[in-house]
Amino acid sequence: xxxxxxxxxxxxxxxxxxxxxxxxxxxxxxxxxxxxxxxxxxxxxxxxxxxxxxxxxxxxxxxxxxxxxxxxxxxxxxxxxxxxxxxxxxxxxxxxxxxxxxxxxxxxxxxxxxxxxxxxxxxxxxxxxxxxxxxxxxxxxxxxxxxxxxxxxxxxxxxxxxxxxxxxxxxxxxxxxxxxxxxxxxxxxxxxxxxxxxxxxxxxxxxxxxxxxxxxxxxxxxxxxxxxxxxxxxxxxxxxxxxxxxxxxxxxxxxxxxxxxxxxxxxxxxxxxxxxxxxxxxxxxxxxxxxxxxxxxxxxxxxxxxxxxxxxxxxxxxxxxxxxxxxxxxxxxxxxxxxxxxxxxxxxxxxxxxxxxxxxxxxxxxxxxxxxxxxxxxxxxxxxxxxxxxxxxxxxxxxxxxxxxxxxxxxxxxxxxxxxxxxxxxxxxxxxxxxxxxx
Amino acid sequence: xxxxxxxxxxxxxxxxxxxxxxxxxxxxxxxxxxxxxxxxxxxxxxxxxxxxxxxxxxxxxxxxxxxxxxxxxxxxxxxxxxxxxxxxxxxxxxxxxxxxxxxxxxxxxxxxxxxxxxxxxxxxxxxxxxxxxxxxxxxxxxxxxxxxxxxxxxxxxxxxxxxxxxxxxxxxxxxxxxxxxxxxxxxxxxxxxxxxxxxxxxxxxxxxxxxxxxxxxxxxxxxxxxxxxxxxxxxxxxxxxxxxxxxxxxxxxxxxxxxxx
Numbered sequence: 001x002x003x004x005x006x007x008x009x010x011x012x013x014x015x016x017x018x019x020x021x022x023x024x025x026x027x028x029x030x031x032x033x034x035x036x037x038x039x040x041x042x043x044x045x046x047x048x049x050x051x052x053x054x055x056x057x058x059x060x061x062x063x064x065x066x067x068x069x070x071x072x073x074x075x076x077x078x079x080x081x082x083x084x085x086x087x088x089x090x091x092x093x094x095x096x097x098x099x100x101x102x103x104x105x106x107x108x109x110x111x112x113x114x115x116x117x118x119x120x121x122x123x124x125x126x127x128x129x130x131x132x133x134x135x136x137x138x139x140x141x142x143x144x145x146x147x148x149x150x151x152x153x154x155x156x157x158x159x160x161x162x163x164x165x166x167x168x169x170x171x172x173x174x175x176x177x178x179x180x181x182x183x184x185x186x187x188x189x190x191x192x193x194x195x196x197x198x199x200x201x202x203x204x205x206x207x208x209x210x211x212x213x214x215x216x217x218x219x220x221x222x223x224x225x226x227x228x229x230x231x232x233x234x235x236x237x238x239x240x241x242x243x244x245x246x247x248x249x250x251x252x253x254x255x256x257x258x259x260x261x262x263x264x265x266x267x268x269x270x271x272x273x274x275x276x277x278x279x280x281x282x283x284x285x286x287x288x289x290x291x292x293x294x295x296x297x298x299x300x301x302x303x304x305x306x307x308x309x310x311x312x313x314x315x316x317x318x319x320x321x322x323x324x325x326x327x328x329x330x331x332x333x334x335x336x337x338x339x340x341x342x343x344x345x346x347x348x349x350x351x352x353x354x355x356x357x358x359x360x361x362x363x364x365x366x367x368x369x370x371x372x373x374x375x376x377x378x379x380x381x382x383x384x385x386x387x388x389x390x391x392x393x394x395x396x397x398x399x400x401x402x403x404x405x406x407x408x409x410x411x412x413x414x415x416x417x418x419x420x421x422x423x424x425x426x427x428x429x430x431x432x433x434x435x436x437x438x439x
Numbered sequence: 440x441x442x443x444x445x446x447x448x449x450x451x452x453x454x455x456x457x458x459x460x461x462x463x464x465x466x467x468x469x470x471x472x473x474x475x476x477x478x479x480x481x482x483x484x485x486x487x488x489x490x491x492x493x494x495x496x497x498x499x500x501x502x503x504x505x506x507x508x509x510x511x512x513x514x515x516x517x518x519x520x521x522x523x524x525x526x527x528x529x530x531x532x533x534x535x536x537x538x539x540x541x542x543x544x545x546x547x548x549x550x551x552x553x554x555x556x557x558x559x560x561x562x563x564x565x566x567x568x569x570x571x572x573x574x575x576x577x578x579x580x581x582x583x584x585x586x587x588x589x590x591x592x593x594x595x596x597x598x599x600x601x602x603x604x605x606x607x608x609x610x611x612x613x614x615x616x617x618x619x620x621x622x623x624x625x626x627x628x629x630x631x632x633x634x635x636x637x638x639x640x641x642x643x644x645x646x647x648x649x650x651x652x653x654x655x656x657x658x659x660x661x662x663x664x665x666x667x668x669x670x671x672x673x674x675x676x677x678x679x680x681x682x683x684x685x686x687x688x689x690x691x692x693x694x695x696x697x698x699x700x
Contacts, residue, residue, distance in 0.1 A: 024485070167462060
């Protein structure tokens with residue numbers, strides 16, 4: 001009898017599925033089909049409907065790109081705004097520096113703080129602690145949830161301070177800003193940032209104490225790299241396998257492929273296939289560019305200079321949140337408003353490239369504009385479309401050693417494996433759905 | 440008044456959108472735990488794995504209808520909800536993705552996808568109210584989070600939401616913001632756009648671009664003439680101005696079409 005069950009187990013097919021992935025941004029599903037212990041099929045399905053942004057940007061003014069591309073994503077609009085304005089400024093032959101550049105970094109720090117606090121505490125942490133949501137967690141972890149909400153709130157306030165509002169900021173324009181915030185408004189933010197640095201330290205200590213599955217993969221990490229800063233909006237594209245290219249060479253190395261089960265294009269390296277963007281990649285490739293205090297915090301959090309366990313991305317995010325608060329403080333303390341909030345960027349025919357580190361990874365843009373400044377062609381490669389294939393590969397490897405788990409447990413852990421990437425599905429369709437099929 | 444024995448159920452649904460409006464609910468950091476204490480968050484996938492079956496007292500619907508599946512799904516939500524509130528520009532006018540309504544979708548699909556045959560998409564992006572009866576429309580791109588709390592509070596207490604329906608122009612006057620159009624000749628949709636942002640763009644020295652959609656009875660034709668004659672805009676620029684975040688809202692759509700040659 002026992003032998004029979006064992007035999008049945010090896011041939012039995014089953015499906016693990018989540019038809020509507022929760023705690024991710026946008027609409028996706030997961031589908032995994034097992035035959036015995038063998039993983040037959042893994043799909044991360046993106047059913048979020050396409051919205052054709054690249055199509056309808058054609059014929060619009062180059063000045064409209066930051067307002068329009070922001071609408072690709074409600075969670076990381078600043079990433080789209082920054083990538084697009086840098087591309088347009090490259091075409092205009094303009095470099096933005098000084099206090100305007102600092103304000104852009106301050107705005108982006110706000111987005112990192114808001115997005116990381118949201119993901120660490122509200123989207124990812126409930127998985128580790130076995131709760132359905134942060135709201136379900138609140139009765140047992142009241143102080144932690146309240147701290148999380150305040151961490152997140154200050155990120156939002158920073159975005160509103162520089163950008164006018166937290167979602168779809170209105171103050172960003174090609175060349176800079178419509179209006180620079182007053183000195184006292186910015187400097188007045190200091191105490192909140194100091195509180196945020198302390199709270200981020202507590203966050204690192206909290207998440208470093210979680211239990212992590214034994215799971216490491218040999219990823220090709222891809223991130224931006226700047227000569228002397230932890231990367232946000234400027235730099236070259238580098239990888240853990242020796243890639244070191246200018247933004248304009250992206251399409252020589254990477255290509256977008258369309259698969260039937262996803263409305264989001266899969267972006268892969270032309271020769272080496274799937275790769276990894278986001279906090280783990282940024283951290284591994286720019287460890288030496290973190291501030292000494294952030295590096296010290298990473299060590300306290302038990303992190304090596306390279307982290308290959310995607311579940312530990314929650315610790316890396318907390319370290320990055322600390323870094324963002326610290327960087328924001330540096331900017332706030334030295335802020336003097338610019339004489340003029342923007343640099344003139346008259347229209348000029350050409351092609352430009354922009355890339356920035358969205359909280360979930362690089363967001364690459366290319367635009368061509370005509371003599372009147374109208375967009376002739378646009379291409380946008382969001383972070384989640386680049387991670388899609390790596391998420392599928394993680395699921396395949398993760399399920400392999402864990403087929404003895406019950407369907408419910410396996411499903412939840414697979415969902416958690418997807419959430420490691422903080423996938424942003426609205427972004428990727430321009431772009432997610434989980435199903436495990438043991439059939 | 441009878442005592443409520445169970446908490447009212449709130450559901451949040453997503454259609455074609457950027458997620459920003461439902462994020463506004465999570466952005467109510469100061470109110471979130473109180474809201475979660477007063478109501479049962481029965482379906483909100485962005486925040487929780489837990490799903491409680493309907494019917495729901497209030498459904499918040501984000502996004503526009505752009506696929507055949509969405510056009511079906513919205514009816515199930517209506518049948519399962521006492522109150523349906525459409526939130527944001529996508530749900531109330533079709534959103535920025537309604538720019539497809541002025542173009543050939545097959546061509547757009549070919550531009551973005553190598554295999555357009557895998558993509559199932561309707562020709563038009565349409566608001567929720569084109570498909571089902573909607574109890575209330577909350578405007579904005581994104582919605583204002585204070586408005587969101589007001590709407591929830593109103594419906595859960597059986598009263599009408601107290602929200603502004605005058606123009607952005609009035610918000611400027613009240614706040615003493617210098618008119619960007621009169622002072623700088625910057626084209627501004629403020630005179631024809633519904634209030635709700637507290638004149639955000641003019642406060643930042645830029646023209647309103649219509650996030651909250653058309654106000655009641657907007658005189659778009661007169662404003663367009665002003666753009667052409669006083670602001671030195673070309674008809675193409677006037678078209679782009681009306682054809683933005685709320686391109687498919689009736690008055691804005693008609694005005695942009697009027698300037699096509």
